[in-house]
Amino acid sequence: MSPSPLGAGPDEPHGRRGEAQKILTKVAKKRRRTNILTAAAAVLVILLGVGVVGGTWFFDDVELPADRQEVQNNVILFANGKTLAQLGDQNRTIVPEGKINPIVKHAVVAAEDKNFYRHNGIDMKGIVRAAWNNFVSDDLQGASTITQQYARYAADLKGIDVNRKLREAVIARKLEDRYEKEDILGRYLNYIYLGDGSYGIEAAAQNYFKKSVLTAPGSKNAITPYEAAVLASIIKQPEADPNTGHKGYNPRENFQAAKDRWDYTLNNMLEEGWITPEVSAARKYPKIQPLKDTRCKTCADDKPVGMIMRHVKAELRALRISETEFKRGGYTVxxxxxxxxxxxxxxxxxxxxxxxxxxxxxxxxxxxxxxxxxxxxxxxxxxxxxxxxxxxxxxxxxxxxxxxxxxxxxxxxxxxxxxxxxxxxxxxxxxxxxxxxxxxxxxxxxxxxxxRTPGDICxxxxxxxxxxxxxxxxxxxxxxxxxxxxxxxxxxxxxxxxxxxxxxxxxxxxxxxxxxxxxxxxxxxxxxxxxxxxxxxxxxxxxxxxxxxxxxxxxxxxxxxxxxxxxxxxxxxxxxxxxxxxxxxxxxxxxxxxxxxxxxxxxxxxxxxxxxxxxxxxxxxxxxxxxxxxxxxxxxxxxxxxxxxxxxxxxxxxxxxxxxxxxxxxxxxxxxxxxxxxxxxxxxxxxxxxxxxxxxxxxxxxxxxxxxxxxxxxxxxxxxxPPNPGQGQNPICTTLPALCPGNGGQNNGGGQNDGDGQNDGDGQDNGGPGNGGTITFPDGEGNDTGTxxxxxxxxxxxxxx
The missing domain is CATH 3.40.710.10 (DD-peptidase/beta-lactamase superfamily)
Known part of the structure; x- marks a missing residue:
């Protein structure tokens, strides 16, 4: 079976490939081919500005989705910097488009949409080619451009019917009218899913290579063209699809398919002039870092320390960081x-x-x-x-x-x-x-x-x-x-x-x-x-x-x-x-x-x-x-x-x-x-x-x-x-103990050294050692004898x- 026909465009919110793919019967396959051809024709009509279906009414009716804020993790730390809690479902770090290493962007374009810089959101040649291939073979193709993929995600479009494809195309055109190419590409790179729990290109670079896409070209630990091609090649299908049987392009899970896709990406980069023939010829598949255990061993889940999170939330609110803003993520507290x-x-x-x-x-x-x-x-x-x-x-x-x-x-x-x-x-x-x-x-x-009775008090x-x-x-x-x-x-x-x-x-x-x-x-x-x-x-x-x-x-x-x-x-x-x-x-x-x-x-x-x-x-x-x-x-x-x-x-x-x-x-x-x-x-x-x-x-x-x-x-x-002949032996003290505060032993008549440098001598008989025996007080504190x-x-x- 061939890989998912949806290109880089996930039908689900997180961009996972092939999850919506069903086992297609021959009738369903034929119906799908017809739908894709119809969609392609409809888009063509829209672009030409003629016909009832492709009139300006339909084009104007499709609204451009609001800017989508990607969700990132929030990290809560102990005072010593160790992780106390991780909040959020997605391991994502948003990075500014203008700071991303250009070789990473070129690799992604080479892998997913080679004509990205030459079309206006819709690749008509790609649509016709995909439609024909779908009609004459089982190698199903979606022909979605990077702009269309992002349009589908931003507008949360589901399914693979004609209406969705048509709206996706219209939104893609509107996105191209509003934003620069680099802006669209930056948004795309921050949303895509690249396997092993990595959302966005930065999380993926850290996951597979322990590097950052923000490191400037030529600097130590900068992403290489070969590493960029690995990341770009995963996008097509980052995980195995149980419906089609394809294992995806994660090199940790399906190395040979990943390498084949990597070669394809590098060849396109060479064709577009983004790498030199010398770089291409010297290609060597880079080392993939072992998968990091993402379980937080110090985290607060189900532990008493987790109670602290409600106080963190209360203080964040007092700092005017709203819960909605905090949920978008990117915070380290x-x-x-x-x-x-x-x-x-x-x-x-x-x-x-x-x-x-x-x-x-x-x-x-x-x-x-x-x-x-x-x-x-x-x-x-x-x-x-x-x-x-x-x-x-x-x-x-x-x-x-x-x-x-x-x-x-x-x-x-x-x-x-x-x-x-x-x-x-x-x-x-x-x-x-x-x-x-x-x-x-x-x-x-x-x-x-x-x-206590009055006689017990003071x-x-x-x-x-x-x-x-x-x-x-x-x-x-x-x-x-x-x-x-x-x-x-x-x-x-x-x-x-x-x-x-x-x-x-x-x-x-x-x-x-x-x-x-x-x-x-x-x-x-x-x-x-x-x-x-x-x-x-x-x-x-x-x-x-x-x-x-x-x-x-x-x-x-x-x-x-x-x-x-x-x-x-x-x-x-x-x-x-x-x-x-x-x-x-x-x-x-x-x-x-x-x-x-x-x-x-x-x-x-x-x-x-x-x-x-x-x-x-x-x-x-x-x-x-x-x-x-x-x-x-x-x-x-x-x-x-x-x-x-x-x-x-x-x-x-x-x-x-x-x-x-x-x-x-x-x-x-x-x-x-x-x-x-x-x-x-x-x-x-x-x-x-x-x-x-x-x-x-x-x-x-x-x-x-x-x-x-x-x-x-x-x-x-x-x-x-008379002189006290010995501890506890003075007859007057024995008869009238109240007259002998020291009680013949250690000075416990309130004369404890309390750390303030004074022997306070408040005259209390504290019932302690050296007081001639054990004295019982109804003290109400459970310390009734000798303490x-x-x-x-x-x-x-x-x-x-």
């Missing part, structure tokens, strides 16, 4: 995602990771989110929002197309107290201010603190509990009264400045904090003072942005996933940067205030038993919010100077009561803190991070601020104690969920 940080996030937060604290949780019921941000730049380095990239994004609840939210976020609980503290420090409130835990709300209700000093102790142990009442005294709008304002852009009221849509102010926030039905300890839902990603601002000592860098966008220039054919992320740090909190806050938060990891490897300094805050009498949302947030880390654990879909693997109730300093610790340790090791420290503490604020409502603590009477007292997420009993 470099993300901020560091593969090592991403791996650490997934291994820390995914059920599928055997080393993850989530491994023993019920995958269908409990889910985690892990977000790592470079606080100095805002780059999102690692993002784990679930194992299914097309499912719920637990890291932000953003829709799959990146437009808006598909959920209501989660209650941050006590982790939101970092914003209340930032607001309080702005108002000159000191960590030494005291607060009264017995004071009730205006409606007479108590502010609960995880069910070592029995519930009426004069200082803000620092309240922060470390996560009591609620000072935060409620701070919001009440300075205004809850000040708390929301601080959260907004740090990075929270949306906040959900108990019912209804999220409130855009960047487009509203106190006049909205203080309205009935929006937010009450409980905003100070995390009742209202937030997006984990936005919360992570706020956490990064606190870690960065009050300087905000907007969190982002895209670092650079490049596009192929239509003029040069080269990648050009169309957008580059630029650092825009904004100081939103005073450095002294943040050093003060950091020093207090730096005490929390030790309190909850989550110190990092090697004594690396960190700062943190836990958070838990109630659901159904237990915990429904658990958080651990904070980080080190080089990495802000935010971890959430909650229900996968519907809320559930969160339990630890041992059956105990989960709190922020439990599984979330373990995930946080594992994540930061892994990143610090993988990136070989220096042990940076937060700035030395500067204590700010007025200890006697008028907003504080606690009683002044009464100093204990001075008592002259430093644990943190208390008192917020969880105050409703919400």
């Amino acid at each position: 470099t993300t901020t995602i560091d593969p090592e940080v991403q791996k650490a996030a997934e291994e820390a937060g995914s059920h599928d990771s055997e080393s993850s604290p989530m491994n023993k949780q019920n995958k269908k019921k409990v889910q985690a989110a892990v977000i790592g941000i470079d606080p100095k730049t805002g780059r999102v380095l690692g993002y784990y929002g679930g194992d299914n990239p097309t499912g719920t994004d637990y890291g932000s609840y953003v829709n799959g197309d990146g437009t808006g939210f598909s959920g209501r976020g989660q209650s941050p609980g006590s982790s939101a107290k970092i914003y209340t503290l930032a607001a309080a420090l702005r108002e000159n409130i000191s960590f030494k201010t005291t607060w009264d835990g017995t004071k009730k709300r205006a409606n007479g209700t108590e502010i609960s603190n995880a069910g 070592r029995g000093r519930i009426e004069s509990c200082d803000l620092e102790t309240s922060t470390i142990n996560s009591y609620n009442f000072p935060f409620y009264w701070i919001a009440d005294e300075i205004g809850r709008d000040k708390v929301i304002e601080a959260a907004r400045d740090a990075g929270l852009e949306h906040l959900w009221p108990d019912e209804g849509d999220p409130v855009d904090l960047t487009k509203t102010d106190a006049s909205t926030w203080k309205q009935k039905g929006y937010f009450d003072n409980e905003v100070a300890f995390g009742q209202y839902h937030v997006s984990p990603l936005e919360h992570a942005q706020g956490v990064a601002t606190i870690v960065n000592q009050g300087v905000r860098n907007d969190a982002h996933f895209i670092e650079k966008v490049q596009a192929v220039s239509q003029k040069t054919g080269k990648k050009e940067t169309v957008w580059q992320a630029k650092a825009k740090p904004k100081k939103v909190f005073e450095p002294d205030h943040m050093s003060n806050l950091s020093a207090v938060m730096a005490k929390i990891p030790g309190q909850s038993g989550n110190n990092l490897d090697g004594g690396r300094q960190s700062m943190a805050k836990s958070g838990t919010w109630e659901f159904d009498g237990g915990s429904g949302d658990c958080w651990y947030v904070g980080g080190i100077p080089q990495l802000a880390a935010t971890v959430w654990v909650g229900g996968a879909g519907n809320k559930v009561k969160l339990k630890e693997p041992n059956g105990g109730e989960m709190f922020g300093s439990g599984t979330p803190a373990k995930i946080w610790e594992k994540f930061i340790n892994a990143v610090a090791e993988a990136k070989d991070m220096d042990q940076e420290r937060f700035p030395p503490r500067v204590e700010t604020g007025d200890p006697n601020h008028e907003a504080a409502n606690g009683k002044k603590p009464v100093a204990p009477p001075e008592i002259n104690l 430093g007292g644990g943190q208390v997420d008192a917020d969880r009993v105050d409703g919400g969920g």
